[in-house]
Amino acid sequence: MFFSHWLAALLGGSLAVPGALAAIVLNVDDQSSLTSAAKTVAMDMVNYYNDRDSKDIPGKFDGTWWEGGSMFMILIQYWFLTGDSQFNAAIQEGMYWQKGDDNFFPSNYSQYLGNDDQVFWGLAAITAAELNFPELNNQPSWVSLAQGVFNTQVPRWDTSSCHGGMRWQIWPYQSGYTTKNAISNGGLFQLAARLALYTRNATYAEWAERIWDWSATTPLLKQKNWNIADSTTCETQCTDHGDWQWTYNYGTYISGAGYMYNYTNGTAEKWKEGIDGLVGSSNQFYPTAGYNNADGNVLVEITCEPVTKCDRNQITFKAYFSSWLAFLTTIVPGSSAEIMPKLKTSAQAAIKTCTGGTDGTLCGIQWYTQANDNTNGLEQQMAVLGVLNANLVPFKNQAPYSADTGGTSKSNPSAGTNTSDNSVPTLNNVTTGDRAGAGVLTFIFVTGWAVAVTWMIRGG
Numbered sequence: 001m002f003f004s005h006w007l008a009a010l011l012g013g014s015l016a017v018p019g020a021l022a023a024i025v026l027n028v029d030d031q032s033s034l035t036s037a038a039k040t041v042a043m044d045m046v047n048y049y050n051d052r053d054s055k056d057i058p059g060k061f062d063g064t065w066w067e068g069g070s071m072f073m074i075l076i077q078y079w080f081l082t083g084d085s086q087f088n089a090a091i092q093e094g095m096y097w098q099k100g101d102d103n104f105f106p107s108n109y110s111q112y113l114g115n116d117d118q119v120f121w122g123l124a125a126i127t128a129a130e131l132n133f134p135e136l137n138n139q140p141s142w143v144s145l146a147q148g149v150f151n152t153q154v155p156r157w158d159t160s161s162c163h164g165g166m167r168w169q170i171w172p173y174q175s176g177y178t179t180k181n182a183i184s185n186g187g188l189f190q191l192a193a194r195l196a197l198y199t200r201n202a203t204y205a206e207w208a209e210r211i212w213d214w215s216a217t218t219p220l221l222k223q224k225n226w227n228i229a230d231s232t233t234c235e236t237q238c239t240d241h242g243d244w245q246w247t248y249n250y251g252t253y254i255s256g257a258g259y260m261y262n263y264t265n266g267t268a269e270k271w272k273e274g275i276d277g278l279v280g281s282s283n284q285f286y287p288t289a290g291y292n293n294a295d296g297n298v299l300v301e302i303t304c305e306p307v308t309k310c311d312r313n314q315i316t317f318k319a320y321f322s323s324w325l326a327f328l329t330t331i332v333p334g335s336s337a338e339i340m341p342k343l344k345t346s347a348q349a350a351i352k353t354c355t356g357g358t359d360g361t362l363c364g365i366q367w368y369t370q371a372n373d374n375t376n377g378l379e380q381q382m383a384v385l386g387v388l389n390a391n392l393v394p395f396k397n398q399a400p401y402s403a404d405t406g407g408t409s410k411s412n413p414s415a416g417t418n419t420s421d422n423s424v425p426t427l428n429n430v431t432t433g434d435r436a437g438a439g440v441l442t443f444i445f446v447t448g449w450a451v452a453v454t455w456m457i458r459g460g
Contacts, residue, residue, distance in 0.1 A: 148416025
């Protein structure tokens with residue numbers, strides 16, 4: 001009797017056992033199964049959010065600020081794809097609380113933020129606009145908040161080195177100030193491209209093209225082999241390259257190229273070439289040799305997962321890559337056949353890691369093991385929710401809305417320009433009424449033939 005009770009408790013999930021049967025059953029070919037799995041993963045993620053020490057500050061995470069924007073972005077996608085509105089109030093509260101002067105540059109945190117931090121909130125806002133996420137009365141529109149991020153960052157476009165580009169950090173006293181990195185520039189590129197498609201304002205398209213073309217003059221976007229270096233430095237005039245490979249760097253440039261392809265009605269061949277080249281190059285994130293059960297079909301953060309060194313920021317990167325590429329299939333005809341099959345097998349593998357915790361539903365990091373790795377956290381849940389969202393996109397079969405195709409969020413091209421924080425450095429005079437931005441913390445290594453300098457991700 002004692003043995004049978006002990007065995008029942010063990011099998012019931014009171015202990016997380018690597019390789020145990022998944023508590024979340026998933027059929028990736030069934031919309032209701034995907035929705036149910038996504039709901040479970042989302043609820044566990046929001047439970048982490050609700051239990052944080054900084055719970056009295058909506059949208060602010062313990063030890064980091066940018067992840068609030070990225071989590072809300074994934075939850076907005078979840079709402080759009082499933083119709084589950086239980087988290088909407090928390091999303092609205094956090095987004096509006098952190099909006100600053102309508103530009104997601106709140107004074108409480110602005111002195112240590114990077115360009116990449118800010119842009120993720122802008123990408124969350126444009127996601128809300130494109131998906132018609134509900135707005136509250138007497139609050140700025142979602143698209144105007146995205147425009148506010150754009151408008152506060154264009155003056156930071158730096159031609160004093162490398163003939164252009166966004167620096168990683170905003171302030172000269174920050175250690176990454178002399179670095180120009182892929183996520184800051186790719187994030188701004190994506191935001192500009194999405195604003196161009198949503199508003200049909202050519203200024204945003206011009207900035208998107210400027211950022212893409214500048215990136216291609218540096219190692220950040222090597223068109224010869226479609227490799228994206230994580231970083232380069234002002235001291236070398238952006239000729240050196242930190243070559244650590246991260247999924248979200250590729251996701252920003254691929255997604256932005258997709259929006260520009262759609263904006264130009266497919267007439268600009270450079271965008272299709274960029275999409276095809278970068279999607280092909282991103283196959284490196286589906287490795288075969290040395291990855292148990294992966295078989296080249298499971299998404300892997302190859303720089304940190306094999307050595308079990310992923311920090312909390314890096315754990316989330318697969319969420320953005322998978323969801324951005326899935327939404328790209330709705331605006332770039334013919335792209336689904338290359339993108340979706342591997343996102344499907346990735347979701348199948350990912351859900352098999354969700355056997356941790358008391359309820360046996362908390363997810364792990366290394367999807368390719370198809371077993372729980374005894375780690376858990378908000379970031380793990382976010383990554384798995386991102387790939388589940390990706391697999392729901394074909395069932396929804398709805399391209400992001402624009403102002404011309406049913407988008408209800410109203411544009412305000414001057415949003416964010418009446419900021420009370422006038423101490424933000426303006427590096428150059430920019431001859432345009434719009435300004436640009438980018439955001440998310442990056443784990444950076446700057447390497448070259450002669451030097452190797454390691455940059456650690458700041459907590460944000």
